[in-house]
Amino acid sequence: MTNLDENDLIHDWNAPYPELGKRIQFDDETLRDGLQSPSALEPCLEDKVKLVHLMNQLGIDTANVGLPGASQHARDHIYALCKEMELLRITPNVACRTMAHDIQPVVDMVQELGTPVEVCAFIGSSGIRMFAEGWDFPKVLDLAKSGVEFAHKEGLPVMFVTEDTARAKPEEVDALYRTAIEAGASRLCICDTCGHITPEGTRRLVKFVKAIVDDMGVDVGIDWHGHRDRGLGLANSLAAIEAGATRIHGSALGIGERAGNTEMDLLLANLKLNGWIDNDMSQLGEYVHLASETIGSPIPHNYPIFGKDAFETGTGVHAAAVVKAFNKGDHWLADRVYSGVPAGIFGMEQSIKVGPMSGKSNVAWVLEKNGVQATDERVANVLEAAKNSPRMLSDTEVLAAAHG
Numbered sequence: 279m280t281n282l283d284e285n286d287l288i289h290d291w292n293a294p295y296p297e298l299g300k301r302i303q304f305d306d307e308t309l310r311d312g313l314q315s316p317s318a319l320e321p322c323l324e325d326k327v328k329l330v331h332l333m334n335q336l337g338i339d340t341a342n343v344g345l346p347g348a349s350q351h352a353r354d355h356i357y358a359l360c361k362e363m364e365l366l367r368i369t370p371n372v373a374c375r376t377m378a379h380d381i382q383p384v385v386d387m388v389q390e391l392g393t394p395v396e397v398c399a400f401i402g403s404s405g406i407r408m409f410a411e412g413w414d415f416p417k418v419l420d421l422a423k424s425g426v427e428f429a430h431k432e433g434l435p436v437m438f439v440t441e442d443t444a445r446a447k448p449e450e451v452d453a454l455y456r457t458a459i460e461a462g463a464s465r466l467c468i469c470d471t472c473g474h475i476t477p478e479g480t481r482r483l484v485k486f487v488k489a490i491v492d493d494m495g496v497d498v499g500i501d502w503h504g505h506r507d508r509g510l511g512l513a514n515s516l517a518a519i520e521a522g523a524t525r526i527h528g529s530a531l532g533i534g535e536r537a538g539n540t541e542m543d544l545l546l547a548n549l550k551l552n553g554w555i556d557n558d559m560s561q562l563g564e565y566v567h568l569a570s571e572t573i574g575s576p577i578p579h580n581y582p583i584f585g586k587d588a589f590e591t592g593t594g595v596h597a598a599a600v601v602k603a604f605n606k607g608d609h610w611l612a613d614r615v616y617s618g619v620p621a622g623i624f625g626m627e628q629s630i631k632v633g634p635m636s637g638k639s640n641v642a643w644v645l646e647k648n649g650v651q652a653t654d655e656r657v658a659n660v661l662e663a664a665k666n667s668p669r670m671l672s673d674t675e676v677l678a679a680a681h682g
Contacts, residue, residue, distance in 0.1 A: 288614065295552050296520050302554060303339040303525035305501065306542055308569055309359075310342035310373055312533040321572035323355055327362050329530075329572070332565040334368040336546060337557035339525070342398060345373045346383040357387055364393050371396035371437065376425025385432045397429045398467065400439035403446040403454055415450055423457050430462025437465035437501060444468075444475040444483060455490050465499040465525070466491070470514060473507025473537060477517035480504070484521035503527040504540050511540040516548065530569030531577065547583055547624065563625050582619065589621045590629040592670050594637030597630045601639045604628075632660060633670040644676050656680040 308329060313320055321329070326343075333341055343359040344352050360370045374380040376399045388395050401422055402408060408418060422438065429436045438458035443451060455466050468487055475483065484502065491498050502518035504511050504527070515526050528542030543566050549555045566584045570577050579586045591597050596616045603612035612628055613620045621627050630643045641660045642652035650656065663679035664671055671679070 287611075292552070295554070298519065298554055299522070300524050302519055302549065303499075304337075304542065304546070305371070305503075305525055305527045306333050306338045306341040306529065307503070307527050307539055308333075308341075308529040308533060308542070308573075310344050311527075311535060311539055312529040312569070312573060313344075314535045315533050315538065315573075315575070316536075317574065318533060319572070319574040323358055325568065325572040326355065326359060329565070329568060330359060330362060330368065331366070332561050332568065334363075334366040335558070335561045336565060337555070338368055338542070340369050340371050340396065342373060342527075343370050346387070347374060347380040353383055353387070357391070360387065360391055360393070360395055364391070369394075369396065371398050373398045373400060373439075374425075374429075375399070376401045376421045376438075378425070378428045381425065381429050381432070381434070384429075384434060388434065394433075394435055396435045396437060396465075398437045398439050399425045399429060399463075400441055400467075400469075401425070402442055403440035403450065404442035405447060405450075406445065407442050415453075418450075419453060419457055422454055423461050426458050426461035426463050435465075436463045437467050437499075438463040439467040439469060439501075439503070441469050442471040444470040444479065445472065448486060451487070452490055455487060456494065459491075459494055459496055459498055463498065465501055467501035467503055467527075468518070468523070470502075470504040473505035473511065475504075475514060476508075476510060477513045480514040480517040481521040484518050484523050488522040499524045501525045501527060505534065505537065506532060506539065507537045509537075511538070512544055512548070515540040515545055519549075519554075530566055530573075531575055531581070533569065533573055533575050543584065544582055547619070550623065551619065559624050583621075583624055583626065588619075589617060589626050590631055590670075591616065592631040592633035592640060593635045594640060597643070598637060598639040600628055600630060601643045604643075631670045632664050632676050634665055634667060636661070636664050641676070641680075644673060645680055648673055648677055650677060650680060 344356045346353050346356055363370050374397050384395055384397055426436050426438055440454055500523045502523040504514045528540040528545045530542055532538040532541035543562055550559055577585055599615045600612050603615050613622050630640055632640045632644055638657050641657045645652040659682055660676050660679045
């Protein structure tokens with residue numbers, strides 16, 4: 279790093295970051311909600327196991343490994359993943375409707391496994407959902423109570439999940455959560471199922487739920503599960519943390535129903551940059567790429583951190599500043615002079631390319647990196663080729679142009 283103090287070079291308008299009351303936990307939804315994406319492919323069991331191991335290495339606390347009520351195939355994979363996780367720090371949970379026949383397969387599985395599996399017992403909570411289903415609120419309240427009670431009496435840890443909480447009436451959210459806590463729920467999950475809410479709305483909703491928990495004087499965790507139909511998934515998750523949520527759900531690359539979920543990788547990266555977690559991020563890239571390959575979700579070129587373009591520049595002014603930092607032998611400076619995310623923290627690096635908006639610095643850097651002296655003639659040849667190209671040149675094309 280440069281001899282100057284970091285604060286002399288970068289003024290952080292984000293600081294001071296809020297102090298968090300509790301350690302933030304993470305629930306990975308890649309293998310449940312992620313696989314509900316219309317374009318998702320189901321990974322083979324071997325790849326699911328690899329993903330779970332990477333989640334464990336990243337310090338993710340829990341992973342939703344499926345819906346036991348879906349099929350025997352689903353139950354077979356869930357059982358195998360739960361068995362694998364007995365050797366890891368990460369623990370499993372599964373999604374079930376608040377109905378005994380959905381939860382019973384988990385009871386049977388746990389008896390065979392001999393280790394706990396958290397039940398995420400879900401039910402729709404908004405007026406629009408109830409109207410579409412033909413339910414009235416007393417029926418929903420009764421289903422919530424009976425489902426949580428059944429799981430709790432069978433010794434299963436229960437997270438009570440209200441689908442579409444972000445569009446539900448406050449008095450009904452209050453009644454549902456108080457009923458679930460009294461029935462034995464150890465966690466409550468607030469869901470923005472339709473990606474409706476804004477960060478300010480998220481703060482209000484999480485604080486509302488936290489007030490219920492505080493009023494009842496119980497030690498019950500508060501989860502946040504947010505979708506990104508309005509592109510607000512990550513922002514809402516950060517707002518939920520500030521408002522008091524203690525466990526946040528996400529999936530690799532934000533894969534999930536419709537436009538998907540909070541991006542687990544970007545959530546971890548942002549919390550790392552905020553100084554809120556100290557998890558080892560060295561395997562984050564492998565996690566993202568494995569999920570992309572096995573679920574069939576290509577990484578957009580401009581995706582933050584792990585997209586092809588994230589740390590690549592061909593613009594003359596930008597590249598010149600990065601090159602000057604590299605030429606000083608200061609990788610700390612090169613990693614930050616034109617990047618709000620230091621690439622090195624996440625196992626990445628800055629890259630200089632040559633394209634239509636490049637200058638001499640770009641060309642000289644690429645040539646010399648490839649062991650070719652950057653003479654005036656060679657630089658001019660490459661710049662001429664670049665200005666006549668509609669895209670960035672590969673290093674091979676740069677070298678070919680340099681030699682005429």
